[in-house]
Amino acid sequence: MQSKNTSTAYKKVGYAWLLKMAWRDARKNRSRLFLFVSSIVLGIAALVAVYSFKDNMERDIDDQAKTLTGADLMVESRKPFSANIAQVLSRLGDETATERSFASMINFLKNEQSRLVQVKALEGNFPYYGALETTPLNAAGRFKSVERGALVDRTVMLQYNAKAGDSIKIGSLSFVICGSLDKAPGQSGISSTVAPVVYIPLKYLEQTGLTKIGSRIQYKYYFKYKNSSQLKQDLKKLQPMFDKEGLDIETVASKKERIGKSFQDVSKFLALSGFIALLLGCIGVGSSIQVYIKEKLTTIATLRCLGLRVKEAFLIYLIQITGLGIIGSVIGALTGILIQFFLLVIFKDFIPVELSMQPSWWAIGQGVLLGVFISILFTLPALLAVRNISPLNAIRQSLERIKRSADYLLYATYCLILIFVLGFSRLQMNNWVEAAIFCSSILFACFILYAISKLLMFLVRKLVSRFSSYLYRQGFSNLYRPNNQTLMLTVSIGLSTTLICTLFLIQGILVQRVQLSSSKSQANMILFDIQSGQKDAVSALAKSYRLPVIAQVPVITVRIDKINGRSAIGKGHDNRAFQGELRVTFQDTLTSAEKIVKGTWSGRKEKDGKIFVSLEDGYARRINAKIGDAIIFNVQGLPISTIVGSLREVSWTRMQTNFRVVFPTGVLEDAPQFHVLMTKVPSNTVSAKFQGAVIREFPNVSVIDLGLVIKVVEDLLSKISFVIQFMASFSMATGWVVLISAVLTSKSQRLKEIVLLRTLGASKKQIMIITIVEYTFLGVFAAGTGVLLSLSASWALSAFVFDAAFAVPFIPVLSIFLSVCLIIVLTGVLSSSKTLNTPPIQILNA
Amino acid sequence: MPPIIILQIEHLTKIYLNAGKSLTVLEDVNFAINAGETVAITGPSGSGKTTLLGLCAGLDSASSGSVTLNGIALNFLSEDERAAVRNNHIGFIFQNFQLIPTLTALENVMVPMELRGQKNVTRYAMDLLDKVGLADRSHHYPLQLSGGEQQRVSLARAFSNRPAILFADEPTGNLDAETSEKVEKLMFNLNSDAGTTLVIVTHDTELALRTNRVIKLKGGKVIADQTNAK
Numbered sequence A: 001m002q003s004k005n006t007s008t009a010y011k012k013v014g015y016a017w018l019l020k021m022a023w024r025d026a027r028k029n030r031s032r033l034f035l036f037v038s039s040i041v042l043g044i045a046a047l048v049a050v051y052s053f054k055d056n057m058e059r060d061i062d063d064q065a066k067t068l069t070g071a072d073l074m075v076e077s078r079k080p081f082s083a084n085i086a087q088v089l090s091r092l093g094d095e096t097a098t099e100r101s102f103a104s105m106i107n108f109l110k111n112e113q114s115r116l117v118q119v120k121a122l123e124g125n126f127p128y129y130g131a132l133e134t135t136p137l138n139a140a141g142r143f144k145s146v147e148r149g150a151l152v153d154r155t156v157m158l159q160y161n162a163k164a165g166d167s168i169k170i171g172s173l174s175f176v177i178c179g180s181l182d183k184a185p186g187q188s189g190i191s192s193t194v195a196p197v198v199y200i201p202l203k204y205l206e207q208t209g210l211t212k213i214g215s216r217i218q219y220k221y222y223f224k225y226k227n228s229s230q231l232k233q234d235l236k237k238l239q240p241m242f243d244k245e246g247l248d249i250e251t252v253a254s255k256k257e258r259i260g261k262s263f264q265d266v267s268k269f270l271a272l273s274g275f276i277a278l279l280l281g282c283i284g285v286g287s288s289i290q291v292y293i294k295e296k297l298t299t300i301a302t303l304r305c306l307g308l309r310v311k312e313a314f315l316i317y318l319i320q321i322t323g324l325g326i327i328g329s330v331i332g333a334l335t336g337i338l339i340q341f342f343l344l345v346i347f348k349d350f351i352p353v354e355l356s357m358q359p360s361w362w363a364i365g366q367g368v369l370l371g372v373f374i375s376i377l378f379t380l381p382a383l384l385a386v387r388n389i390s391p392l393n394a395i396r397q398s399l400e401r402i403k404r405s406a407d408y409l410l411y412a413t414y415c416l417i418l419i420f421v422l423g424f425s426r427l428q429m430n431n432w433v434e435a436a437i438f439c440s441s442i443l444f445a446c447f448i449l450y451a452i453s454k455l456l457m458f459l460v461r462k463l464v465s466r467f468s469s470y471l472y473r474q475g476f477s478n479l480y481r482p483n484n485q486t487l488m489l490t491v492s493i494g495l496s497t498t499l500i501c502t503l504f505l506i507q508g509i510l511v512q513r514v515q516l517s518s519s520k521s522q523a524n525m526i527l528f529d530i531q532s533g534q535k536d537a538v539s540a541l542a543k544s545y546r547l548p549v550i551a552q553v554p555v556i557t558v559r560i561d562k563i564n565g566r567s568a569i570g571k572g573h574d575n576r577a578f579q580g581e582l583r584v585t586f587q588d589t590l591t592s593a594e595k596i597v598k599g600t601w602s603g604r605k606e607k608d609g610k611i612f613v614s615l616e617d618g619y620a621r622r623i624n625a626k627i628g629d630a631i632i633f634n635v636q637g638l639p640i641s642t643i644v645g646s647l648r649e650v651s652w653t654r655m656q657t658n659f660r661v662v663f664p665t666g667v668l669e670d671a672p673q674f675h676v677l678m679t680k681v682p683s684n685t686v687s688a689k690f691q692g693a694v695i696r697e698f699p700n701v702s703v704i705d706l707g708l709v710i711k712v713v714e715d716l717l718s719k720i721s722f723v724i725q726f727m728a729s730f731s732m733a734t735g736w737v738v739l740i741s742a743v744l745t746s747k748s749q750r751l752k753e754i755v756l757l758r759t760l761g762a763s764k765k766q767i768m769i770i771t772i773v774e775y776t777f778l779g780v781f782a783a784g785t786g787v788l789l790s791l792s793a794s795w796a797l798s799a800f801v802f803d804a805a806f807a808v809p810f811i812p813v814l815s816i817f818l819s820v821c822l823i824i825v826l827t828g829v830l831s832s833s834k835t836l837n838t839p840p841i842q843i844l845n846a
Numbered sequence B: 001m002p003p004i005i006i007l008q009i010e011h012l013t014k015i016y017l018n019a020g021k022s023l024t025v026l027e028d029v030n031f032a033i034n035a036g037e038t039v040a041i042t043g044p045s046g047s048g049k050t051t052l053l054g055l056c057a058g059l060d061s062a063s064s065g066s067v068t069l070n071g072i073a074l075n076f077l078s079e080d081e082r083a084a085v086r087n088n089h090i091g092f093i094f095q096n097f098q099l100i101p102t103l104t105a106l107e108n109v110m111v112p113m114e115l116r117g118q119k120n121v122t123r124y125a126m127d128l129l130d131k132v133g134l135a136d137r138s139h140h141y142p143l144q145l146s147g148g149e150q151q152r153v154s155l156a157r158a159f160s161n162r163p164a165i166l167f168a169d170e171p172t173g174n175l176d177a178e179t180s181e182k183v184e185k186l187m188f189n190l191n192s193d194a195g196t197t198l199v200i201v202t203h204d205t206e207l208a209l210r211t212n213r214v215i216k217l218k219g220g221k222v223i224a225d226q227t228n229a230k
Helices: A015-027 A030-063 A065-069 A083-090 A139-145 A154-159 A189-194 A202-208 A228-245 A252-262 A264-295 A297-305 A310-350 A361-388 A408-428 A432-466 A470-477 A486-514 A532-544 A617-622 A684-697 A706-759 A764-800 A810-836 A840-845 B049-056 B079-089 B105-115 B122-131 B147-160 B177-194 B205-209
Strands: A073-077 A095-108 A113-123 A133-135 A149-153 A167-170 A173-183 A197-201 A218-224 A248-251 A525-531 A549-563 A582-586 A594-599 A612-616 A630-635 A638-650 A661-663 A674-679 A702-705 B005-018 B021-034 B038-042 B064-069 B090-093 B165-169 B197-201 B213-218 B221-227
Touching: A015 A030, A015 A310, A015 B105, A030 A065, A030 A264, A030 A310, A030 A361, A030 A706, A065 A252, A073 A228, A083 A228, A095 A202, A095 A684, A095 A702, A113 A154, A113 A202, A113 A684, A113 A702, A133 A139, A139 A149, A139 A173, A139 A197, A149 A154, A149 A167, A154 A173, A167 A197, A173 A197, A173 A202, A197 A202, A228 A248, A248 A252, A264 A297, A264 A310, A264 A361, A264 A408, A264 A486, A297 A310, A310 A361, A310 B079, A361 A408, A408 A432, A432 A470, A432 A486, A432 A764, A470 A764, A486 A764, A486 A810, A525 A532, A525 A684, A532 A549, A532 A674, A532 A684, A594 A612, A612 A617, A617 A638, A684 A702, A706 A764, A706 A810, A764 A810, B005 B049, B005 B197, B021 B049, B021 B197, B021 B213, B021 B221, B038 B049, B038 B205, B049 B064, B049 B165, B049 B197, B079 B090, B090 B147, B105 B122, B105 B147, B122 B147, B147 B165, B147 B177, B177 B197
Parallel strands: A113 A197, A149 A173, A582 A661, A612 A638, B038 B197, B038 B213, B090 B165, B165 B197
Antiparallel strands: A073 A218, A073 A248, A095 A113, A095 A167, A095 A218, A133 A173, A149 A197, A167 A173, A525 A674, A525 A702, A549 A582, A549 A630, A549 A674, A594 A638, A612 A661, A630 A638, B005 B021, B005 B064, B213 B221
């Protein structure tokens, strides 16, 4: 007899062997694990793309923050500064520059063509950071030193074939073009196309004749501070006075914040797509490994028979999952970087900073770590089940798993998953409440899907005997028999459908929001800054060119002083309502783009003197105003008390004048105002002739040829739409992978049964019918529930997050439902077809 | 020298609880097996053979009674300690071969030794495969081997950790007569060479007759324990 080791002490196997064993076990399961890796790749790629893009943009904004404002502080007003304010401002900063800007038509004398531009009359050494980039280089300095010099936007120069040395006329004064303005602080490609800039020295402004009453001039002071703490002190001291005087200020920090906010919707959506892709990835990871471990039952039991400890069995699969998580995350991160470059190319036109094309190592690191973490976390429930596999399973396959009275480790894992989803949601949302709502919704969806799957199994069990056809009975009974995957499939298919459909609906809402209506009867030219005395004459001029006056509306500039007696100064309130000026109008009837959604609209000042204004419902929500609230408007110094009488839904995408606040008639008729006239020009020739006539007769009136603007804006919006759709489709692709992986993994459970049926003489057609019945029923229930959940989620998201109206697009929703069902059935059928074409004995012997 | 008892079973009872009802699968089973003995456990289906094998090999724990293997009382061991006993003292041969499908034949044989932390085991594993006539198939996966070949790899694996006792659960139950004969012969030869105690659970009377002793079970009780005349 050989020497025996009589001790029960276990010699621990080394990690090297566990690693080797994990590799050995994984190498023959590549196709199965490919689905697992795909879920990680897609989820992490979407996330890294969005994070890296955001990270780069934030860093670029940070790096270029000062050149965005060009100064440390900018103070702005729409009216001339009072003597008191001017005196205070004169003491600020170490250097000061002054600018007056306004929209005006310029006339190229060489070819008599006109164009609306943003005229900036400048005095001082602005910009202090960055530069006015010009061609030739010295033009930035020359335009101030030569007699009536000007810098003209490069695009406009190209458009009108103008060269340095040519002359332009602004108001009644002509200027010599010293060079083209290639770039100015804070200016993006898109802003220079929509509102091109022309710089002139401030000293000539008066002589242009454009500063008379009625001109909408913006007054700006730029300050340079050598000492940033001095700036903080000044701001702290003067902020109340600036607020009181209605002055707007901009610092490097506020500019950064403003740029960030302007991309809020898109970045919110991008983050949401990334998050949803990741969540789908998590579902894919969890479900694929659950079935994978089930299939490993005998292997694990045999290893346990041979002396492998529970912990070591667990570690082998943990190592495998970690390795796959690393591979998936790294591939995902690299894919994400490629997508990020693509996002940069798309966005570079309308972000006022130079976007750098470099990978964000932070985002990559974060993505890889997150990928590995979720790989482990979401597979832990399945991995922990390894502990429950008894070695007895090697000799008796039907044996149930070891039952633990209370598996605290499993409960802790579920808690961790919940905490992770909650914490990660918090990063994407504005606050914990939103994150909690999101997580509760996911939990609620899981619960509903769980309940539906139980109901499905109950109904099938009760009703299956009523089918006379064996094939139907077999197909349906697959849904509740042992080893059924009904619960896992219903939850994963249902949840994937919910997320895919929600993403589709939300992207539709966002895309619709940025699309412009281009109805034939809509205006394509706007004339504004028309003074009350010029109103009828401008209208007559339009008619003389046979142009229709589609709309002519008065515009009054106001501010909100108080809401329900509360002013902006009060602490602890949301002061958004009191910031900035509002352009309002008065009218007796609503336009076709407006619809009262709450309250009533009379259109006239009440007999008892009460003034009921109408607020756009989204605006009312943002400033927390409700029907019946008292608002005091400051109409250029005169306080006017009003009551919120109605809320309106406004279609902002219509190319017409829309207002957040509308007054009834009989209130603002005598207030200082200008008018806007909208018309439709039939051709470029008529447009040019009419613009020429307007500029000759009414030099203060500005004309926007919307044809050009619409084209530029539509190009821009189609790019945004494309990004939104691209990211959404990326996340949806993850969803499809999860769906396919869920069906494929569940299908492997059925393969031996199919072979047995084949052995017993079932035809291919019969097996197909059984498979189709099972998966169709499952798909209809799971996808149907998913679609219904998604409609609720989309409604909630559009109402509370994206602030948009929600209408169910029946055909696309039905298409998603049918596609999901089709994919499930097709995947089920295709995965069976290989088995059907293999001799049964090969599989029975396996 | 008196014979050494390698496996001692005393008052062994196993009761399964299912849906509030108890099912006694084994009841007060007693026997002892000496080192080097070959024993067959026979009985009709449902007589408790496989349950008894599971308890003897430390794969399951008894409701009452004791199992002492190679001087170690298995009843008081934790699951990990039982795993150590299996690795150090026991070899297994299964009806369904239970080769790990993702490992090659060679790797399957190496696993028990690797689990013990032994180094340079490839050569010994190859020797074992050579003994079972499969040296040239060492890098094949189980799926690429016939049933008989799989069971021969299983035999090589069972002897790879030089077990004190070998448990075989219907070792030829899935094989045809000719292959069964070859596998049986190989099993007894290897056992004889290694001097291992062999416990076979089987329906096969002929196989049972090749052992020194037959323990018959019925209804969870030992109804006969007889020595085979050679």
